[in-house]
Amino acid sequence: MTELNNLWLTETIRLREEHAGPLDDLEANRLARNAGGDLPTRIQRRALWLAERDGLTGALKHWLQGARLALLLMVVLALVSGAGLAFSALGNGSQPVNIFWALGTLLGLNLILMISWALGLVFAGEHGAALGRLWLWLSEKFARDAKAAQLPPALLLLLQRHKLNRWALGSLVNGLWLLIMLSTLSMLVLMMATRRYDFIWESTLFGADFFAALTDALAAVPHALGWSAPRVDMIRVTLDTDYNRELVRQSWAIWLVGAVLIYGVLPRLVLMLLCRWRWKRGRAALRLDPTLPGYAQLRERLMPTSERLGISDAAPEQLHRVESGVSALQSDGALLVAIELDEQRPWPPKLPKSVSNAGILDSRESRHKLLEQLSRFPPARLAIACDPRRSPDRGSLALIGELARNASATRVWLLQAPPGEALDAARLGDWHAALEQLALPFADCAPMNWLETGHD
Structure with a gap:
């Protein structure tokens, strides 16, 4: 170019x-x-x-x-x-x-x-x-x-x-x-x-x-x-x-x-x-002029006085397919991370020694820290645990997409409901539809064997 x-x-x-x-x-x-x-x-x-x-x-x-x-x-x-x-x-x-x-x-x-x-x-x-x-x-x-x-x-x-x-x-x-x-x-x-x-x-x-x-x-x-x-x-x-x-x-x-x-x-x-x-x-002599309309509001987002994460723009008509930007040669290891889990749910589950735990992402600071880490040390396999009782809001889906792009392979783990509680079928269907648009594989069982060995 x-x-x-x-x-x-x-x-x-x-x-x-x-x-x-x-x-x-x-x-x-x-x-x-x-x-x-x-x-x-x-x-x-x-x-x-x-x-x-x-x-x-x-x-x-x-x-x-x-x-x-x-x-x-x-x-x-x-x-x-x-x-x-x-x-x-x-x-x-x-x-x-x-x-x-x-x-x-x-x-x-x-x-x-x-x-x-x-x-x-x-x-x-x-x-x-x-x-x-x-x-x-x-x-x-x-x-x-x-x-x-x-x-x-x-x-x-x-x-x-x-x-x-x-x-x-x-x-x-x-x-x-x-x-x-x-x-x-x-x-x-x-x-x-x-x-x-x-x-x-x-x-x-x-x-x-x-x-x-x-x-x-x-x-x-x-x-x-x-x-x-x-x-x-x-x-x-x-x-x-x-x-x-x-x-x-x-x-x-x-x-x-x-x-x-x-x-x-x-x-x-x-x-x-x-x-x-x-x-x-x-x-x-062509140069970009940062004073043009549309560029002024990007200054704080691209050169912020304080870093912060969040969603501030309108939702798109459709989600964009997620494609990993990391090759197998650039990545190593396996990682499990959860997004906004309730405190009542025990976490993390028992993990093999070769699988690292990235904890629960429940704040902007924790998201930003993990994304910075993944950009430097991308994992070969990444499992993202989500609670399907929550609606698949745009912020969570955008975060899942960002995490997936920084791993060689990604799977989404849709957790089971706690004992005595049932999942909302419509909400679960929304999760399935959203993840299919992102082209990310998902399952309702723990992908521990895949995280450890790379296959099922």
């Missing part, structure tokens, strides 16, 4: 929380605090963890693949359009080519749009949004990921905030027009090399003197670079078909190719390189 992609995902998470409310971020905040660093670093670590959990990281990869396909399609269209310009300007060679009409066809639209882009960049700061929107739309269509719809708005806001969208868009627009003009130039040379074209000029309003002056003006730059141009006498006799000799024909052809190269290809190349340089320079 590049730094731009990391900032992009961070901005996506910020916008998502701004519009839909805070996410379930208890573990993300803890991991960000443990990793250390300044506030922007912690905000980014938190956002990347949430993006990975919620599938935004995968959606970004799909979107980038779609963006490449969209760009490839636009490149193909640019090449085809350039070839079409050349065919439109010269025809099939059966009729003489009006040299100035051909020049207008080859350069007119390109020059108008190039001047329009430059004026928009200077006076408005934005231009060429149509091509950019087309690329974003095609990228989203090719991505085929519903979660990828959240990414383009975040990218646009990130670039606009640092005034990089004009250079990113400028690289795209001028790059595509450069391809169009290169395709036009290549096809122009190929057609002139394989067909014989006669060139004429025709006008009802203007005479030979006007076209001689126009030709000299357009040939000023090519002539300074050593490019030949038709002389005045050649321009005057162009209409005389008996005098349209090979020298005149070649002279017009060279002049037309030079005009396309000098006034079509080179300006687009210069503008594209300028935009690419500004884009790379600005991208290298």
Whole structure:
């Protein structure tokens, strides 16, 4: 992942929380605090963890693949359009080519749009949004990921905030027009090399003197670079078909190719390189701004004056599947821990020597202490004892998920009711449904043999 992609995902998470409310971020905040660093670093670590959990990281990869396909399609269209310009300007060679009409066809639209882009960049700061929107739309269509719809708005806001969208868009627009003009130039040379074209000029309003002056003006730059141009006498006799000799024909052809190269290809190349340089320079200077809306309230959670655990945000629509972040090589030993048991229940049960007892987690301090310990010394097997007479509230389920992520393998032990008391079937069903969403195995008997040996 590049730094731009990391900032992009961070901005996506910020916008998502701004519009839909805070996410379930208890573990993300803890991991960000443990990793250390300044506030922007912690905000980014938190956002990347949430993006990975919620599938935004995968959606970004799909979107980038779609963006490449969209760009490839636009490149193909640019090449085809350039070839079409050349065919439109010269025809099939059966009729003489009006040299100035051909020049207008080859350069007119390109020059108008190039001047329009430059004026928009200077006076408005934005231009060429149509091509950019087309690329974003095609990228989203090719991505085929519903979660990828959240990414383009975040990218646009990130670039606009640092005034990089004009250079990113400028690289795209001028790059595509450069391809169009290169395709036009290549096809122009190929057609002139394989067909014989006669060139004429025709006008009802203007005479030979006007076209001689126009030709000299357009040939000023090519002539300074050593490019030949038709002389005045050649321009005057162009209409005389008996005098349209090979020298005149070649002279017009060279002049037309030079005009396309000098006034079509080179300006687009210069503008594209300028935009690419500004884009790379600005991208290298991208930094996360912790003063943005949505980041201020994270300061106390990520860099608190006093550490505290708890649940303060709204419940999500569904629980997230728990996947262990610890491999078997990183973990060792077995551990039993209980969550909020009544004092009347005898605890702990008799444990094998190889199984450690982590006690009962009944306070924020005890939870925080155990999570810190597990982050440094993850167990290979972890059994979590819960009292199913209590409702499976969000705080307990979030804690179970955090504990499970810090062990190589986890099982939940749903304790039996004390003698003379029955479990509520509906409440027990809620526990089963919640643990199935978390994808954690559970049982109503003590998993002592599994804790000791690793199998049943």
